[in-house]
Amino acid sequence: MTSVQKITKRAIILKEAAKLFKEKGFGGATMRDLAERVGIEAASMYNHIRSKDELLEEICFGIGRKYDEQLSQIDQKKITYPEKIEAVIAFHIQMIIEDANAVSVLNNDWKFLNSGQMIEFKAMRNEYEKHLAALISKGIEQGAFKKINVSVALFTILSSLRWVELWYKPSRGISKEDLAKDISAILMNGVKA
Amino acid sequence: MTSVQKITKRAIILKEAAKLFKEKGFGGATMRDLAERVGIEAASMYNHIRSKDELLEEICFGIGRKYDEQLSQIDQKKITYPEKIEAVIAFHIQMIIEDANAVSVLNNDWKFLNSGQMIEFKAMRNEYEKHLAALISKGIEQGAFKKINVSVALFTILSSLRWVELWYKPSRGISKEDLAKDISAILMNGVKA
DNA sequence: TTCCGAAACTAACAAACGTTAGTTAGTTTT
DNA sequence: AAAACTAACTAACGTTTGTTAGTTTCGGAA
Numbered sequence: 001m002t003s004v005q006k007i008t009k010r011a012i013i014l015k016e017a018a019k020l021f022k023e024k025g026f027g028g029a030t031m032r033d034l035a036e037r038v039g040i041e042a043a044s045m046y047n048h049i050r051s052k053d054e055l056l057e058e059i060c061f062g063i064g065r066k067y068d069e070q071l072s073q074i075d076q077k078k079i080t081y082p083e084k085i086e087a088v089i090a091f092h093i094q095m096i097i098e099d100a101n102a103v104s105v106l107n108n109d110w111k112f113l114n115s116g117q118m119i120e121f122k123a124m125r126n127e128y129e130k131h132l133a134a135l136i137s138k139g140i141e142q143g144a145f146k147k148i149n150v151s152v153a154l155f156t157i158l159s160s161l162r163w164v165e166l167w168y169k170p171s172r173g174i175s176k177e178d179l180a181k182d183i184s185a186i187l188m189n190g191v192k193a
Numbered sequence: 194m195t196s197v198q199k200i201t202k203r204a205i206i207l208k209e210a211a212k213l214f215k216e217k218g219f220g221g222a223t224m225r226d227l228a229e230r231v232g233i234e235a236a237s238m239y240n241h242i243r244s245k246d247e248l249l250e251e252i253c254f255g256i257g258r259k260y261d262e263q264l265s266q267i268d269q270k271k272i273t274y275p276e277k278i279e280a281v282i283a284f285h286i287q288m289i290i291e292d293a294n295a296v297s298v299l300n301n302d303w304k305f306l307n308s309g310q311m312i313e314f315k316a317m318r319n320e321y322e323k324h325l326a327a328l329i330s331k332g333i334e335q336g337a338f339k340k341i342n343v344s345v346a347l348f349t350i351l352s353s354l355r356w357v358e359l360w361y362k363p364s365r366g367i368s369k370e371d372l373a374k375d376i377s378a379i380l381m382n383g384v385k386a
Numbered sequence: 387t388t389c390c391g392a393a394a395c396t397a398a399c400a401a402a403c404g405t406t407a408g409t410t411a412g413t414t415t416t
Numbered sequence: 417a418a419a420a421c422t423a424a425c426t427a428a429c430g431t432t433t434g435t436t437a438g439t440t441t442c443g444g445a446a
Contacts, residue, residue: 009393023304024220024304025218025219025220025221025304025305026218026220026221027217027218027219027220027221028218028219028220028305030432030433030434031433031434031435032432032433032434040393040394040395041394041395041396042434042435043394043395043396043397043435043436043437044393044394044395046434046435046436047392047393047394048393051434051435052434052435082385085384108301111216111217111218112218112221136384143386144385144386145384145385145386146382146383146384146385146386148375148378148379148384149367149375151360152372152375152376152379153379153384155356155359155360156353156356156376156379156380157384158356159352159353159354159355159356160349160352160353161352162352162355162356163348163349163351163352163355166348167344167348174342179345182341182342182345183345183349185341186341186345186346186349186380186383187349187379187383187384188383188384188385189339189382189383189385190339190379190380190381190382190383192275192337192338192339192381192382193336193337193338193339202423223402223403223404224403224404224405225402225403225404233423233424233425234424234425234426235404235405236405236406236407236424236425236426236427237423237424237425239404239405239406240422240423240424241423244404244405245404245405
């Protein structure tokens with residue numbers, strides 16, 4: 001049994017939910033609409049899931065955990081800080097391309113988590129940002145980066161990456177590697193000649 | 194009567210609607226919730242507005258037109274292309290700080306416009322992006338910018354600016370001028386030392 | 387073939403939704 | 417003073433929402 005992932009109906013529902021939430025937003029998406037895409041009746045979905053909220057929760061925290069793990073892995077590598085930042089840029093793009101819908105939901109619909117989960121989510125996100133900010137700070141200390149405002153740099157980088165979700169289509173004919181290279185180049189070296 | 198703007202109830206509803214839509218999303222916001230914030234009954238609002246959709250429409254196109262006008266004004270100025278881009282960055286930040294809620298609605302809830310208005314909105318946005326892309330292209334031709342991928346540069350800049358909405362608070366103690374300067378610096382010159 | 391549990395179905399619920407209708411009090415216009 | 421207008425109200429409308437209950441279908445194990 002070497003990593004043969006069983007495709008459960010639950011997984012199908014989650015996948016379609018991510019797509020639907022991205023298209024209509026969590027509030028605008030209805031369970032009947034989702035059920036139609038899955039190919040069963042709305043009521044039947046409750047044999048596989050607990051609630052609409054549970055779908056959102058699983059999407060947000062599932063993706064969130066992936067980000068955390070990847071960042072930790074990169075941080076442990078023995079490479080320079082600019083290389084680490086570039087690795088972060090590359091894996092953000094990879095995540096967005098691999099799991100576009102779920103990443104979009106994480107970015108846009110986390111505010112519909114119930115209050116307890118929302119607090120947890122915000123804590124997770126804060127920690128992630130802190131972790132990334134630390135990489136920038138150390139890079140500055142070592143003289144690898146300019147003496148920039150760390151918060152501004154952090155959010156400029158994170159935000160630059162978010163648009164990939166809105167923009168990237170395979171049809172545009174630019175590979176994810178080239179995209180990562182181009183974005184890295186601009187953020188690292190700017191646009192001015 | 195020198196520019197004495199009368200504060201109509203309609204204007205109050207629009208202002209509160211922008212705030213509410215930002216908080217809960219267009220789908221998650223209810224007319225009863227909005228009415229409560231305005232201080233009247235939900236039904237009473239219909240003496241001042243036509244529908245919930247109309248609120249969204251007015252917010253999106255009102256802000257959209259402001260962006261268009263400002264960009265045109267900057268383009269007409271006799272300054273260099275890097276200076277024009279920096280001016281665009283400054284006014285985006287200005288817009289976000291002055292009209293945070295409405296800008297957020299434009300960015301996140303335009304997809305809830307009815308189909309006709311959505312087409313119009315997308316056309317407006319495409320034109321705006323084309324206009325801005327042309328500024329970058331000309332800057333490259335003149336040798337003022339590196340030979341970068343114009344689309345990547347365009348969206349990296351636009352996306353970097355969007356996060357200001359999520360991040361900026363007067364309480365952080367950084368002025369909008371300083372913020373514009375720092376963001377400009379990173380986008381123009383990068384982070385690498 | 388029989389049996390059983392999983393997974394589908396139909397029907398219905400209560401709550402919430404945007405909106406309309408009808409009315410009333412207060413103000414402005416004629 | 418009469419008429420018209422403004423802006424608020426209460427009540428209710430017809431839908432749509434997420435979800436539950438009860439029933440049927442169906443594939444695989446005994």
